[in-house]
Amino acid sequence: MTPREIFMAALTRDRVPRPATGSATSIATVDLMDEVGTFFPEAHLDPEAMTALAEAGHTVLGFDDVMPLFSVWHESAAMGCAVDWGRRDLMPTCREHLYAVGDEIVIPPDLLEKLPARVPLDSIRMLRSRLGSDVAVCGKVFGPWTLGYHMFGVQDFLMATILQPDAIRRAMDTLKEVTVRFGIAQVDAGADTLCLADHCTRDLCAPEAYRDFVMDIHRELVDRLPVPLIVHICGDTSDRIPFVADTGVACFHFDSKVPAPDARRLAGDRLSLMGGTSNFSAVRQGTPALIEADVAEKIGAGIDIIGPECAVPLDAPFRNLRSIADEAKKPR
Numbered sequence: 001m002t003p004r005e006i007f008m009a010a011l012t013r014d015r016v017p018r019p020a021t022g023s024a025t026s027i028a029t030v031d032l033m034d035e036v037g038t039f040f041p042e043a044h045l046d047p048e049a050m051t052a053l054a055e056a057g058h059t060v061l062g063f064d065d066v067m068p069l070f071s072v073w074h075e076s077a078a079m080g081c082a083v084d085w086g087r088r089d090l091m092p093t094c095r096e097h098l099y100a101v102g103d104e105i106v107i108p109p110d111l112l113e114k115l116p117a118r119v120p121l122d123s124i125r126m127l128r129s130r131l132g133s134d135v136a137v138c139g140k141v142f143g144p145w146t147l148g149y150h151m152f153g154v155q156d157f158l159m160a161t162i163l164q165p166d167a168i169r170r171a172m173d174t175l176k177e178v179t180v181r182f183g184i185a186q187v188d189a190g191a192d193t194l195c196l197a198d199h200c201t202r203d204l205c206a207p208e209a210y211r212d213f214v215m216d217i218h219r220e221l222v223d224r225l226p227v228p229l230i231v232h233i234c235g236d237t238s239d240r241i242p243f244v245a246d247t248g249v250a251c252f253h254f255d256s257k258v259p260a261p262d263a264r265r266l267a268g269d270r271l272s273l274m275g276g277t278s279n280f281s282a283v284r285q286g287t288p289a290l291i292e293a294d295v296a297e298k299i300g301a302g303i304d305i306i307g308p309e310c311a312v313p314l315d316a317p318f319r320n321l322r323s324i325a326d327e328a329k330k331p332r
């Protein structure tokens with residue numbers, strides 16, 4: 001089987017000759033940028049630079065997939081958020097908010113032609129043509145909960161889930177169309193799968209809020225996006241993994257705050273699991289022995305796709321990511 005076939009089979013828990021290895025979030029580190037000779041912020045806004053850095057996820061690190069959207073801001077910037085695209089050792093940020101809760105949100109008709117949306121679409125096309133059918137291409141979209149943070153600011157958004165829940169429901173109904181349009185465009189460009197990142201993490205979203213505001217929308221996104229979805233939520237998600245399993249998504253990309261055996265138990269047999277390897281103890285500081293033990297523990301717990309838990313720290317050494325991929329592929 002090719003790396004792509006292994007990755008796609010692991011997403012649906014089909015039979016694989018070895019565990020898959022990869023990430024649904026950024027694998028960019030400063031030393032990987034040095035290795036490739038392409039850097040942030042260009043790798044967010046220039047399709048050639050973005051493609052070169054993403055391709056290194058397979059050619060340098062050895063993962064079975066590549067994923068070119070390194071930041072969280074592409075569709076929000078295309079919506080009009082004033083993003084500061086950072087520098088080589090700093091991820092992009094945005095401090096101004098586009099809307100106040102209750103405002104009518106307007107999706108620009110040319111959303112997908114705006115530079116921050118067009119660049120990753122071009123890059124997915126380039127990755128598909130350069131890597132052929134050997135390597136899985138993973139796109140990434142944000143769900144309407146995260147887009148709500150971006151449009152209104154985290155504080156105002158979260159307050160309004162309590163004080164103006166109907167306004168938040170209306171906003172999320174509009175924002176989910178951004179997720180769908182950007183997602184379908186990525187699939188048309190050649191993405192095999194999409195990361196659906198939605199930061200309804202435990203410290204910012206009670207399990208009831210996840211169930212009441214997010215779950216039905218994720219279910220709808222499973223129906224409307226024509227590829228297997230990988231839901232990514234950071235933090236301790238043990239109280240909502242059963243809800244995630246219930247939405248019908250293919251795979252859950254989980255954080256090391258959930259021990260791998262617990263994640264598998266809560267996910268049941270159908271939901272594929274990815275990640276769970278700590279960005280701090282393993283990716284940033286891991287020794288070869290620690291990484292070997294960590295990967296063995298993940299495989300033993302029934303994790304389907306071995307890799308980092310979330311966007312890797314920019315100051316991590318890329319050789320640790322390569323060691324994770326090597327360990328996952330080691331004959332056993």
Ligand SMILES: [Zn+2]
Binds near residue numbers: 025232235311
């Ligand atoms: Zn995350």
